[in-house]
Amino acid sequence: MKSWNRSLLFLAISSALTACTQAVTPVISKKIKSDAAIIGGKEVQENDTISKSVVGLLIQNNNTGEVEVCSGTLLKDNLILTAAHCVFDPENGLSISVIFDRVIDPSGKATTTELRTVTRSAIPAWWGAEDHLDTDTGDIALLQFTGDIPKGYSPVTALASEDDIANGKEVVIAGYGVNKVTKTAIDVNTYPDLIGSIQSGQVVCQDSVRLLNCSEVKLEGAGVLRKASALVKNTRFSSSEIEVAPKSGITCHGDSGGPAFIVKNNKLYLWGVANRSANNRISDCSVNSVYANVAFFRQWLNLAASKLKEQ
Template sequence: MKLNKLVLAGLVSSLALTACSPQASNQGEIQTTGEGIIGGSVVAAGDKIQESIVAVYDAAEGQLCTGSLLPNNLVLTAAHCIGHDSEAMYVFFGTEVNGKAQRRRVDKVAISSLWETRQYEDFDTGDIALMHFQGDVPAGYKPATFLSETNKKLLKKGAKVVLAGYGITDGVTGDGAGKLRMTSVKIADPKFSVTEIKLDQTDGTGACHGDSGGPAYIEIKGKFYLWGVTSRGVEDSANDCSQFSAYTSALAHKVWLNRMANKLSVSLTNPDPTK
C-alpha cells in the first residue's frame, strides 16, 4: 500500500480560490480527532523538531501530506503528494492543521522525472518532490539540516530513526489526522533499493496515511538530521501501516535536489536564466 495523501473534510471550499496573504487565516476547520503518527507522541509548539516540519494541503483534492522546510521557501515532500493543480496547494505552519494556522500558497513545484515511469514499481520509485511557496517563513521556523555524507554510515540495520507527520493515529479506523506527532522506529534494510531504505513498523508505531512526504531523521548529540522522505508501505496487505515502510533517501537525490532548488529560484526571479 502507499502512504497515501489523506482526504480531510471541513476546510472552507473557497481555500483554493482565495488569495493567500502571509497573515491570512480561514474561519473553517479541518475536522479531525486525535493526533497523527501511529503509536507516537504529540509534538508541542516550540519543540525543537517542529521548526522544520510543515503540513502540505491540496485544497482542490482535499488531501493532506507532510513536508520538510528547506532554504529559500522550499519544501521537500513526496512526489505522490503533488496534486494535478499545484496552484491549489498550500503549506501550513504549526502543530495543528486548521483554519487558524498560518499558511502559504505554493507557486512552483518540481517532481522527480523517475516518478512518472517508476511510480508503480516495487523499488526506486523516485517518490520525491520540491515545492516553492509565496510569502515569508513564520517566526520559529528554520530549514532542516541534511545528514552529511560522512554520517551516512549511521543508517545501518537496527539503527533508530525518528519520523514525524500529521497523519492518522489508527491504520484500521483512519482516525486522528491533522496534528503533528513523532515516533521512533528501527531500520529494517538500509539497502532496500538504490534510493530507498526500509523501516520496521511491526512494533506498533510508524508512519501512515497523511504522513506521506514527511521527514525521517537520525538524531546525533541531540540534533535531528534529515535523510528521508515518507513514501509508501511495504508488505502491508491489510493497508493498516503495521508492517514496514519505504522511505525515499533524500541523500541519494541530492544532485537532483540541488539542481531543482536552483531552477525554482531562478525561474521565480528571472524567467530567462541566460540573462
C-alpha cells in the same frame, strides 16, 4: 506501486518542474481527506526542535474541492521537501498551502494564520515512469512557497552521506495524520464497490485474490503533528529507498511526505521522506514503511532548488 493516500543516478528536472498554484489563495476547506498518519506516536510540543521544521500541507483538488493532508520539511530558500504523490495531479490541478502550525483542525481549517501559498514544484523524472512503478519510484518533491518564514521556524539540514544510516539504527519520524486505526469485518458479497474500496485502501483482505477475511479500515485523529521512534530495517530496500520498522510508532497512509531524522551531536539531520507501505497489499498501518533516501537524491535536489530560484 501503491503510495500512501498521495541506470541513471542523475534525475532530470524534465517537464515535472511545474507551477502547481498560480496566484491562488491559501486553502481553507471543510471537506478533508487524510492519508497521513503516525501510529503510536506522541504529540510534538512547542519547544521541540521538530516543531520548528516540520510543516503541514493542505492540498486541494481544483475540480472536486476535496482536500488532503500531507506533511513536509522546511529547507532553506523557502523550499519544502515532501512526497511526489502528495502534489502531482496534472489532470485536476492542485492548490497547495503550507501550514506553519502543530495542529490542523479536522474540518480542514488551519488553526493559525501562518499559511503560505506554494507557487512552484519540482518532481524527479522517475516518478510515474514505467520502469519505476514498484521500487526506486522517485516519490520525492520540492515545493517553493511565497512570503517569509514565520518566526520560530528554521530550515533543517539534510544528511550529506548515507554512511550514518545503518540497519538497526534508531531514527525519529514525524508527521500529521491519524493516530487510530479501526478494522471492522465486512461481508464481501454485499459491501458496495468492494474492488474500488480495496484499491483505495478503505478495505483490506488477508487474501485479496480470493477475498478472504476482509475488513473495512477506519482512520481517525488526523491533523496533529506527532513523532515516534523507529528502526532502520533495510538500507537497500532499493537503490534509492530505505525500509523502516516500528519502535514506538510507525507511519501509515502517508504521513506522506513527512521526515525521518537521525540525531547527531544533539542536532536533527533529515535523511528520509515517507512514501508508502513496504507491502503494497496491506494498507492498515500494520507493516513497515518505505522512505525515499534524501542523500541519494542530493544532486537532483540541488539542481531542482537552483531551477526553482531561477523561475
